[in-house]
Amino acid sequence: MTCRELIDILDDYLDGTLPDDLRTDLESHLADCAPCRAYLATYRKTREIGTAATRVEMPDEMRARLRRFLSDKLRSS
């Protein structure tokens, strides 16, 4: 497996959806390739912190404005 082939299937590897033979090839490549190990580690961390950073909550005051907005609109229609 080449570096390119490994990076192309990183998501499937991290999702646990790779077929056994591919996973074995990938892990064999990782064992011998420090740059790909660093890539995998930072890619995995990127997924984690990207998810955490985009998990925002709707502010309470915005929820209150939505309630008023909808009540007004429905009353007038």
Add this chain to the structure above:
Amino acid sequence: MSSDDRTLLARAAVGDGDALEALMGRYASRIYRLAYGITRSAADAEEVVQDVFLQVVQKGTGFEGRAALGSWIYRITTNVSLNKRRGKRRELETSLDELLPRYRADGHREGDRSFLVSDWSGTPERELLAGESRRILEEAIDRLPDHYRAVLVLKDVEELSNDEVAQIVGDTVAAVKTRLHRARMVLREHLTQQLGARA
């Protein structure tokens, strides 16, 4: 759509406050997260939430689709959010190709410049999500194309399957997977450029 959702929509459409509250409890946060994820603006996201919720309440009872109400709402939210972004802040979007790995003809790394290899993954998450690191991360997310952010939020935050995301954004599963992977590679490269030196 479940009979419960259908009942709530019918009651909300005639001004039933309890039904409206129940619908908001189920869907408002999801709409906001997706709208904010795409528009990256609280003000724009609020307008999207109001617009989408009004459409849902006014047109929801006529929605005869076999899909779940949630999927329909995600689809409307994605479209309204992308429309709102049209023409805005395009200058921030990075040329993605510059941030994707490059390889030799044999598929192996093309020397030191093929991709940055500093391993900053040992940095604690709380540290990466605060201060200067957080600013760098937010800026990198801002610079992604809008439709990349849409699939990132649907997949990673809303935890939908690739099939569901593909149906919502109207694309193939393969295209969704490609977009997710490219988005993550670009974010990783941005972060590595900024954080790698500290690792």
